[in-house]
Amino acid sequence: MMTMTTVITGIAFVAVHLVLAYFVFRYSGRQKAEHVEDNPRLERTLLLITSLLIAIMLVPGLFAYSQVIAKPSDRLVVEVLGEQWRWNYRFPGEDGIFGRTDVRLITSDNVFGIDPADPTGADDIVIVGGPLYLPVNQPVLLQFRSKDVLHNFWVPEFRVKIDAVPGTVTESWFTPTREGTYQAACAEYCGVAHYVMTSEIHVVDAAEFEQWLAALPTVAQAQE
Amino acid sequence: MTEHQQAAVAGGRRSAWREIVADFSRDVRTYPFGWSKAMMWIFILSDLFVFGGFLAAYAGARMAATQPWPDRGHVFSLTIGGAEVPLLLIAIMTFILISSSGTVALSVAASHERNRSKTAALLGLTLVLGACFLGMQAYEWTHLIHEGFLPSSNPAGASQFGATFFMITGFHGTHVVIGLIFLARVLLRVLRGYYDRIGTWEQVEVAGLYWHFVDLVWVFIFAFIYLI
Amino acid sequence: MATPAAAAHAAHEHHEPQSFWRKYVFSLDHKVIGIQYTVTALAVGAIGLVLSWLMRLQLGFPGAVGAVNPTNYYQFMTYHGLIMVVYLQTAILLGGFGNYLIPLMIGARDMAYPTLNMLSYWTYLLSVILLLAGYFVPGGPSGGSWVLYPPQSITAGTPGSGLGITLLLASIAVFVVSATMGGLNYITTVLQMRTRGMTLMRMPLTVWGVFISAVVALLSFPPLFVAGVMLLFDHLLGTSFFIPTVNVLGTVLPHEGGSPLLFQHLFWFFGHPEVYVVILPAMGIISDVMATHARKPIFGYKAMIVSMAAIGVISFIVWAHHMFASGMNPFFGYIFAATTLVVAIPSAMKTYNWLLTLWKGSIRFTTPMLFTIGFVSTFVIGGLTGLFLGNVAVDLPLHDTYFVVGHFHLVMGVSAILAMFAGIYHWFPKVTGRMMNETLGKIHFFVTFLGAYLVFFPMFLMGFQGIPRRYFSFDLVAFAPSGLDAVNAMVTVAALAVGAAQLVFVANIVWSAVRGREADANPWQANTLEWQTPQIRPGHGNWGPKLPEVYRWPYDYSVPGAARDFIPQNEPEVAVVSPAAGPEPEGAGR
Ligand code: HEM
């Protein structure tokens, strides 16, 4: 998509500028301008060509978009919490269910505001400030929340971007296909330290990921 | 030949569409009346978007609210003889404002006949009705504030209710105040015979337009905030 | 027949001579008001420019200017953005050019309602004062970015989230009131005050551009006003329109149940049309200047008007393309991508028509013409990059990166500014009776135009790399390519050069106003009415005892068989009937 748009617009840019430059030099300093009748046919032709090119970009774009927003079925769910100014992550733990949260319960020891009364929260795993490990070739569904203002989780290589909006949960997904170290940066202005809001992300093989996750304390363990 | 008849008609062929275009693009003046009336229409269009924005925001805020929306029948009720009558005050207010639309329309009609005393009397009546509306609205506000309704919170449910209520009715009330000032000025000028001197009574009509608009908007506010 | 305005004018003229205050300060004359608008806007614009240097210095040479820290960087950014878009461009193109040119171009004596016009300027000045007052209150000005997204803009993590943001919102509300008063006048004047023979289809495109822009402004500023008032309520009265329950830096705020997205919808319902409010008058100015200096009728006059109107209408249904990544219902992505790409079609048509206007023309390389050609170039690149950002799937990786910064600077920043310069160089002789210096003008053009490319083109490449915008420093950005620092330094140098070129411009204005070569009545040999006034600097009431009468469209340049290569609109001999002009109006002029 990006390539095609770049090619079409690139050609249009060069073409228009060539024409512009040619006209400017060819018709400068002449004694008298020639009389040119308005030419509705020409205008219609140009209109048609332009519309066609636009359609060529738009239609595949919309198909690509439908793929961007279609959620994968076999997926690893990770919750991402934006806060001024760091990223926090949460895994649902063994039961596969995130414990209920409430912004009012947030403290420095409970950055997600997990409700202690909800038993499903006890085995959740919380990572404050990162780094986040993800298994390679495994579709990942990220669920975003924010405790304060808008943030946006931006990893250029994953090519997805969505705001973390306080008061609601937003989602995006991707499949990391190459092992390595990546970085998430914040791409929605969130106050004076917006530019330091980065977090490391490691894409590793499945075994290493399991190992890493198993070594992390659950919420219950951390409280002891 | 008057200016309006001098419509510049493009080409020899005449079709309805062409005539509309030609009519609209006639030289000197597009609309066959003075600029102040045209300007008022344009202002009304713009102001309509302000109210539209407020009402759209009201819808958005109401959909987003996490607390239940208050029961308006209960909130806006008057207790008469021990019985709670829902929406009584507001029904009277709406009736008064709509009546004032009627009186202002009659006043404009009288101004077309250049009937000074009749125009003035009807304008005066409109002023009285408008002032009544404002007084009742002031009563409603104090009553609600007394019961703990504030823009930031209220005892009946979602805080956005109080916030939108005060914001939108307040904004409308400001329009009514401006309308009253406008009408009062026109009334004074009618009484002094100013419009006879300048040869056009159009200002009465312009003030009337504004007043109709304020009333019309009220109907929507009434429907959205009090009823739906 | 005497219109009320004409009657008022007659009454008015008895009071001459006017006092100094009445004539130059609290003037009702549209020309004086237009100049007041222009000068004020250029002065605030200069502040916006200086702020951009400070930001660029930090980005190009981090730490070199010790005084720039994150707090004031973000304050600079906010003020720069708002000043440039609202207080400079909107004010100068509508308030400055609109005021000065509309009555002259349509053959009216003044605006429909001069008092309202004067009030419009003074409320504008008040909004500017409120804006700048932010720098003198405790906590400093707001650093909420020009889009002011809540909760960020009114919460503690953002600079100036106390009094600063209050003043900023008040200033915006006052500006909306001012723009409304102005807009009412522009529209009414165009509709109701044209002189004999000046049908709508004989109006110069500048008037059309300002007219459509004023309509768009009148319908798009209301949501901004609404959003500003609501944000002010959230900030001052503790309402919860836009703020859900949040915990900001350890404190739970007393809000609940608000929707941050609601603000974004309201803001962009204003914000997108706003860019067209700026660009439509610019398009009009470009069309007129181009036709005059290429000595050729504008190609496709009707198509130009239709496409401007189409742009105006479509601009109201594309707003959510700024919100593809906002977390709104993803279904909207399809609709708004489609509407956005559709708006490219009329824009492209305009570009073709400009090119075809140059075709076979007799181009005079005057300074205004150079700026016009520059405009076509930057408008094209800005518009083409807009196709990336409008197409939702392509936008998602680019959203909030430097690609966006490059795009909007070229299309609305640079293009509209070039049009503004074209207009200033073109109409300066009208305003002052003197020509501007051509050499200084050309230096100004080439440095500005080429500099703008050097500044903003690299930003597209940065955007492809994913470099996010609104970053005080890129030190922590691990994916920043190694060459980024060098590019940033180059961009900063270019930006400073562009800035210096503006000093040349200011010097040129000042020098030419006093010492410039005296201009003839019609120095560019233009057809439009403003050049046909009795004096080169029209007095109060613009025309002599008799209003001009119009017999033809404004683009009778190089008509075959005509004695000269231009035929002013008020020239009666029917040498040729141009295609767009109707039959001659009957009857004598008044
Ligand atoms: C030489 C001229 C200019 C330079 C060097 C310049 C530079 C900049 C810089 C460095 C930023 C901050 C980017 C960031 O940190 O993400 C910025 C933002 C911005 N500029 Fe300019 N600018 C110039 C002219 C203009 C003009 C003419 C406009 C008018 C439309 C404009 C509108 C904006 C806006 C709307 C923003 C965004 C502010 C925000 O993010 O809240 N700029 N500019």
Ligand SMILES: [Cu+2]
């Ligand atoms: Cu951020």
Ligand SMILES: [Cu+2]
């Ligand atoms: Cu837009």
